[in-house]
Amino acid sequence: MSRSPNDLARRLSRQAEAVCRNYLSNGRRHGNYWLVGDARNTPGRSMYVRLNDTPKGPAGKWTDAATGEHGDLLDVIRESCGLIDFIDISAEACNFLSLPRSEQQPTVSKQTRALAPSGSAGAARRLVSMSRSIPGTLVETYLRGRAITALHETGSLRFHPRCYYRPERGPTETWPAMIATVTDLKGKLTGAHRTWLDPGGFSEAHLGRAPIETPRRAMGQLLGHAVRFGCCCDVMAAGEGIETMLSQRTVLPAMPALAALSAAHLSAILFPETLRRLYIARDNDPAGAGAVATLIERTNAAGIEAMVLVPQLGDFNEDLRLLGADALRAILRVQIAPQDVSRFMALAA
Known part of the structure; x- marks a missing residue:
């Protein structure tokens, strides 16, 4: 019935x-x-x-x-x-x-x-409104487990203790989740990204993510928009993953950054009017290479200088976790413009 x-x-x-x-x-x-x-x-x-x-x-x-x-x-x-x-x-x-x-x-x-179309920007706004700030939550545990200590200017990240996850088969489940707000250049929320987390805490087996088939999903309007950390000026960095960009900010804490959430969306990001130099933090895979090529064409056409940052391993979070902050600092220091070292880089004591 x-x-x-x-x-x-x-x-x-x-x-x-x-x-x-x-x-x-x-x-x-x-x-x-x-x-x-x-x-x-x-x-x-x-x-x-x-x-x-x-x-x-x-x-x-x-x-x-x-x-x-x-x-x-x-x-x-x-x-x-x-x-x-x-x-x-x-x-x-x-x-x-x-x-x-x-x-x-x-x-x-x-x-x-x-009332709430699945996957819409409105649904994303409702999800964000139901979440809370990350200090003292499982999100903080997750990020620190991935060696990320740069948690300043992370208001775009939220925590939801029981975020619904719908698998391809079987009943809907609930898992704690990191909720990331996707915004346009004016700061308007257009979407959200969910990373479901392991409630038992960080483990190397799943790198802190929930043991489910697709622990990361996005919703809303993403094209051209991004998860943002810091306010853009004339210089900023852009990459695919949230963890990738937060890893970079561990040693470049003053440089504004955005996470486009995928290679395809990275190639389509919209540029702020003030932007003069863009650092592209690429992942070492074919999709990352394709996104960089497209983005360089677009920056050249817009009169913006593009500089590519290449990790030693698969991505910058792998560099941070497996090689350490000092190694990541050395990797990035030789790839950024000399004038940006003193401006944005946190030097080792």
């Missing part, structure tokens, strides 16, 4: 306190209400969830006095779990309610599906 959103919301309302204790664990009961900071389970008291039917309204309805937002317990599940598609929200609700498998396919209207 199919279950509609209204039916699932009614079923959840009958167990309103149990839903709150599970998904809003940072709150507490006060009389007939559950008090918490917001629907994303932030500590506080501005949001209140009605736990039983009263003349003022039914159980399960909530209001955030700080923002004016309101909704039902399906909205609580969506926000607290960081879900995008209604099919995932309903699956989580059905799992909580322990519904038989035959009842776990909801009836979804066209209007409901249109």
Whole structure:
């Protein structure tokens, strides 16, 4: 039997306190209400969830006095779990309610599906809004496990404790994830990139990523845009991976950088008007070589000087992890313009 959103919301309302204790664990009961900071389970008291039917309204309805937002317990599940598609929200609700498998396919209207199109820029913005800053989280553990210590100007990186992952086959799973915001030249968020992480911490087997088939996926509008670290001036660096560019910033901490997330997207990045010299941090593979060739053609046409930075191993994170920061500093020092050494490079003590 199919279950509609209204039916699932009614079923959840009958167990309103149990839903709150599970998904809003940072709150507490006060009389007939559950008090918490917001629907994303932030500590506080501005949001209140009605736990039983009263003349003022039914159980399960909530209001955030700080923002004016309101909704039902399906909205609580969506926000607290960081879900995008209604099919995932309903699956989580059905799992909580322990519904038989035959009842776990909801009836979804066209209007409901249109609220958060899968993979859209809007869905990316919602995912980012449900995540939090990285200090003290598994993201910091992951990056430090990859020898990355340059965590300044990393506001573009976020942490989500239970980000949904949909494998090619089998049920949807949840894993902690590093969420990276993709922005255009004006800073507008156009997409997001997810790196699912191993909840057990960093291990060499998977380099800290979750043991799943595709631990990295992007969503939204990516072409021309990037994950950015620092504010661009006349000089900046660009490469494919987030880890690659953060590794470079370990020894070039003052140089603005962007991660385009793939070789194809690297070749298509848009140039800031102030840019005069672009360092292209390539990966040592055929795709990286092709991206560099295309990007050099584009920089030449735009009157921008392009200089290619080549790692000794497969990429600059491999250089950092396996050779060390001093070796990476030596590798990069001879490849950048002399005037940029004193301007951007952190010299060894």
